[in-house]
Amino acid sequence: MTASTPGLATPAPDVERPPGRKPPRVVVVGGGPGGYEAALVARRSGAHVTLIERQGVGGAAVLTDVVPSKTLIATAEWMTIADRATDLGIRMVGLPTDTPVRGHEVDLGKVNARVVELAAAQSADIRTRLETEGVEVVEGTGRLDGPQRVVTQAGESFDADVVLLATGATPRRLPEAEPDGERILTWTQLYTLTELPERLIVVGSGVTGAEFAGAYNALGADVVLVSSRDRVLPGEDADAAELIEDVFTSRGMTVMSRSRAAGVVRTDQGVAVTLADGRVVEGSHCLMAVGAIPSTEGLGLAEAGVDLAKGGYIQVDKVSRTSARGVYAAGDCTGVLPLASVAAMQGRIAMAHALGDAVTPLDIGEVAANIFTAPEIATVGRSQKELEEMGARFVVSTLPLRRNPRAKMLGIRDGFVKVFAHSTTGIVIGGVVVAPRAGELIFPLTLAVNHRLTVDQIADSFTVYPSLSGSIAEVARVLHTRAE
Known part of the structure; x- marks a missing residue:
């Protein structure tokens, strides 16, 4: 990744619009989270926006990756919950309470039909939103014809003041x-x-x-x-x-x-x-x-002066600029972090920067991530391994969920909350939550990391009793006693 100015970036737009000049022309190649979020920001900033997508609005994230996989996993989660039913005194009608046989089974054909249907519906919703806000949506495969023009396989040509490349990645094949x-x-x-x-x-x-x-x-x-x-x-x-x-x-x-x-x-x-x-x-x-490989072949990058990093990823700085003036990139094609939330943030930052708005450069140390296993694993900030390798002064506390009264009520046996804090200041610098719905529970720790809150500030905040989030406050209270 190339260097960029830390902190609040001084607006240095790639597009300067003198009074009376026509709205800047923005062309987005790729309709995934990085692409459609960028298109919305650009349109609201008054730009004329064209979005080119070959697979369907929403891209792979919506049609073949994030949305369908998490829909499938949500269905599997119900099976996991049902398997715990006997522990709570619930049994399927007609089965003895001590039977080892499941009283439920999955119809995978119906499950996958629903998965595909929901993905298509989400894609349609995003397209409607884009068109309602005035974004021109073009179906096709786009490529650069120099840094200020995008062409499609169908022979269409679009001049651009700003181009955003958000072409994603595809599964690695061996x-x-x-x-x-x-x-x-x-x-x-x-x-x-x-x-x-x-x-x-x-x-x-x-x-x-x-x-x-x-x-x-x-x-x-x-x-x-x-x-x-x-x-x-x-x-x-x-x-x-x-x-x-x-x-x-x-x-x-x-x-x-x-x-x-x-x-x-x-x-x-x-x-x-x-x-x-x-x-x-x-x-x-x-x-x-x-793994996955970036979808960067055939984009005309070398001819347009766009540099690639190791592995074929588009090299960007922290405001999503490439090496070619006026060309930005976002999402999995950049290799920054393969998360839809990061792609969307990169796209928003790119358009704000390109069109002259003040913008805070991307800080991956503030990104919250979630792994949708059962239980889920949610993380934010620095990991324990990173802190140890950095030689950082930190304290850590872990509490198992089985001590939490709400977890006991729900029959949850596996999981924990772990928080890392600076050993002198008590500022929260990272956290891990392993629990059902950990992706929801991590948010208080995300706020703490992003806004440099201390463990004392978390500990002094009210939590509902009983609640799983109560364990976060309890960990914070433990860390207060251990801070140097």
Whole structure:
């Protein structure tokens, strides 16, 4: 990433509009969160905005990635809740209270039909919003023809004062495990399944692999998670990752650590995954979750003077500028953080900067993220590993959710709240929440990190009793006694 001015950026727009000049022309290539959020900001700033999208408004995030995957996971969550029913004294009619047999099952065809329907509805809603606010939406594939013109495959040409590239990323494909859309699948192809896989082998234990492995395990499939690393979710908080792996195995999932997949082939019965050590794992289906690659080929970047970083990502600074004047980029094609929220923020920052508004550069240290396993893992600020590697002076406290009265009422056994604070000032510098709906519970810690609140300020705030958020205040109270 190139350097940028910290703090509040002095407006240095790429577009200067003298009195009487026509509105600036903005062309956005890619209609995902980074693209459509940028288009809305630009339009509200008075620009003439054209958005070019080839797949459908909302892009992969809405149509094949975030929205459909989280819809599927939400359905799986209901299965997890139902499995806890007997612990609360609830049983399915006609079954004895001590039966090991599930009284419910999933109709995957209906589940996936609903997933696709909701994604399409969300895409339509976004398109309606864009058109209502005056954004011109063009269906097609756009590319740069120099830094101030975008052309489509259909031969259309759009002059631009500002261009935003928000073309996203696509699942990484390996030649030794080429997806066929039937038995060997990427995460974008899962929604064509009408029957629950008898045995799903998930290759890759990062966020995507862990989320889908957990979801299909909850839906009732036999799941094998193949991880080349020592544990699942190797890039996440170690305590959180260990808890999730324990939950996975306790629910019957097979986790194969330090097992690198060397290839996947179709068999008469399904698939065979060959590991680097020669072992073969057989199943009915295989999900390849081995990362993503930026969609930057064929965009005319080199000819327009746009530099690429390692891995083919578009190089941007903290206000989303590329190396070409007037050309910005946002989202997964930049490799900053593969989160829809970050893409949207990059897009908004880009347009505010380009059109002369004051803007605060992106600070990834303030980003809240969530992994939609069951329980979820939500994080914000610095991680414990980062703080230790930096040699930072910090204190940390962790409280298990099983001590929380609301968690006991809900039958929640797994999870914790962890907070990091500066050892002298008590300012909150990071946090981890592992719990059902952790993505909602992390918000108080996000506010604390973003606004440099202290643990005392959190501890002195009221929480509802009983509530899961009460554990956040309790952790803060513990840290007060440990601050130097």
